[in-house]
Amino acid sequence: MNIMADSRNGTGQTLSDNDAMVFAVIRSANGPLSAYDILDRIKPGRPRIAPPTVYRALDHLIAGGLVRRIESLNAYMKADDRAPGSVVFAICDDCGRVQQRDAGADVARLTKALGRDGFRSTHPVVEVHGRCGDCDAAGGKP
Amino acid sequence: MNIMADSRNGTGQTLSDNDAMVFAVIRSANGPLSAYDILDRIKPGRPRIAPPTVYRALDHLIAGGLVRRIESLNAYMKADDRAPGSVVFAICDDCGRVQQRDAGADVARLTKALGRDGFRSTHPVVEVHGRCGDCDAAGGKP
DNA sequence: GTTGGAATGTAATATTATAACATATCAAAC
DNA sequence: GTTTGATATGTTATAATATTACATTCCAAC
Numbered sequence: 001m002n003i004m005a006d007s008r009n010g011t012g013q014t015l016s017d018n019d020a021m022v023f024a025v026i027r028s029a030n031g032p033l034s035a036y037d038i039l040d041r042i043k044p045g046r047p048r049i050a051p052p053t054v055y056r057a058l059d060h061l062i063a064g065g066l067v068r069r070i071e072s073l074n075a076y077m078k079a080d081d082r083a084p085g086s087v088v089f090a091i092c093d094d095c096g097r098v099q100q101r102d103a104g105a106d107v108a109r110l111t112k113a114l115g116r117d118g119f120r121s122t123h124p125v126v127e128v129h130g131r132c133g134d135c136d137a138a139g140g141k142p
Numbered sequence: 143m144n145i146m147a148d149s150r151n152g153t154g155q156t157l158s159d160n161d162a163m164v165f166a167v168i169r170s171a172n173g174p175l176s177a178y179d180i181l182d183r184i185k186p187g188r189p190r191i192a193p194p195t196v197y198r199a200l201d202h203l204i205a206g207g208l209v210r211r212i213e214s215l216n217a218y219m220k221a222d223d224r225a226p227g228s229v230v231f232a233i234c235d236d237c238g239r240v241q242q243r244d245a246g247a248d249v250a251r252l253t254k255a256l257g258r259d260g261f262r263s264t265h266p267v268v269e270v271h272g273r274c275g276d277c278d279a280a281g282g283k284p
Numbered sequence: 285g286t287t288g289g290a291a292t293g294t295a296a297t298a299t300t301a302t303a304a305c306a307t308a309t310c311a312a313a314c
Numbered sequence: 315g316t317t318t319g320a321t322a323t324g325t326t327a328t329a330a331t332a333t334t335a336c337a338t339t340c341c342a343a344c
Contacts, residue, residue: 016322035300050325055301072213072267074300074331088252090261101256106248110230110270114243118275119232125214125269128252133260160292178330192294197332216300216331291340298333307324314317 015060021046022057023078026067032075032098070098072127086124092132099132157202163188164199165220168209174217174240212240214269228266234274241274 015023025041026033033041035054042049058076061067068079070089080087080100086107090099103126111121157165167183168175175183177196184191200218203209210221212231222229222242228249232241245268253263 018323048324051301052303052325053323056323071269088256090256090259090263092261093264099259099261101259103252106252110245110248110268111272114230114232114270114272117232117241117243118278119234119241119270119272120278121232121270121272122235123271125267125271126252127213127267128256128261128263129265129267130253130256130261130263136260136262158291176331190293193332194294194334195292198292285344287342287344289340289342291338293338294336296334296336298331300329300331302329303327305325305327307322309320309322311320312318314315 016057018053019057019060022054023061023066026061026076027078029077031096032070032073032077034073034075038076068100070127071125072129073098086126088126088128090132091127091129092135093129094131094135097132097134158199160195161199161202164196165203165208168203168218169220171219173238174212174215174219176215176217180218210242212269213267214271215240228268230268230270232274233269233271234277235271236273236277239274239276 021042022038025038029037035051035058038058039049039051039054042054058067058069062069062076065084066079067076068087068089069076070091073091077098083100083102086103087100088103088106090101092098103124107124107126110124114121163184164180167180171179177193177200180200181191181193181196184196200209200211204211204218207226208221209218210229210231211218212233215233219240219242225242225244228245229242230245230248232243234240245266249266249268252266256263
């Protein structure tokens with residue numbers, strides 16, 4: 001990792017060139033992006049970039065808590081600072097918008113219940129599909 | 143759909159040949175299967191079967207409530223009769239075993255909270271990764 | 285028996301993700 | 315300052331998952 005390549009991002013972490021580049025793309029998006037969406041947005045300035053570079057950066061960013069993966073969309077988005085722990089994604093299947101909400105209390109209940117069966121939870125996935133208020137009011141794709 | 147091809151499955155539903163075949167494979171498995179796992183198990187007796195056939199059958203079976211998709215595994219398993227509504231999957235990342243538990247109360251809380259933001263929930267995805275009691279006791283892959 | 289709609293067959297391709305191995309970079313030990 | 319070892323990155327190829335598009339078949343309704 002080149003010293004000159006390191007980049008501050010405002011979260012107290014230092015990122016490599018690649019990681020910072022992927023994070024910049026995700027941060028500037030207004031919704032979830034697939035790994036190949038990210039790839040396509042980087043390619044103009046860096047035509048030889050390949051999938052493993054993006055996936056490695058995503059791994060780093062997810063491990064660092066800057067980015068979250070949405071399993072049911074195979075997509076990635078910036079972690080919402082207001083939901084630093086367990087999160088629930090509210091996914092609008094009409095417009096594609098995704099909101100993040102803290103799910104700490106609900107997840108705690110779930111993991112506690114599973115713990116009674118001897119199950120040790122490590123990573124909860126809570127994603128709710130539906131229709132956001134705006135789309136519901138507009139009645140698009142009814 | 144050939145009348146002779148219809149098949150009872152004990153759930154009060156009538157399935158086409160294809161759907162029954164896919165369901166039989168899933169029912170006889172002791173864990174989640176990918177669509178291509180299913181394909182591979184059907185192929186010996188039906189070498190020309192292709193992915194769309196399996197995916198169509200999965201769509202039907204999921205719509206009928208007989209099978210569930212596990213988003214974070216890209217895999218499918220028989221719906222547990224004891225969790226007919228909203229379900230939480232407890233996924234052991236060591237041994238791959240998946241258990242289903244009713245998540246009705248927790249999901250109700252979630253959707254109610256999201257509803258206060260105007261979001262109308264249609265399909266909740268609740269999947270918890272971790273380590274099952276057996277693996278935890280055995281300490282494999284610690 | 286004709287017609288119209290749903291299901292299925294089939295080939296091709298799109299999308300998402302990883303394997304495998306080479307190369308580069310840098311810090312720490314010597 | 316060079317060796318070493320660990321981490322990161324580059325590169326090619328391929329694996330794994332899923333869908334599109336269109337042809338064909340099948341059956342029910344008329």
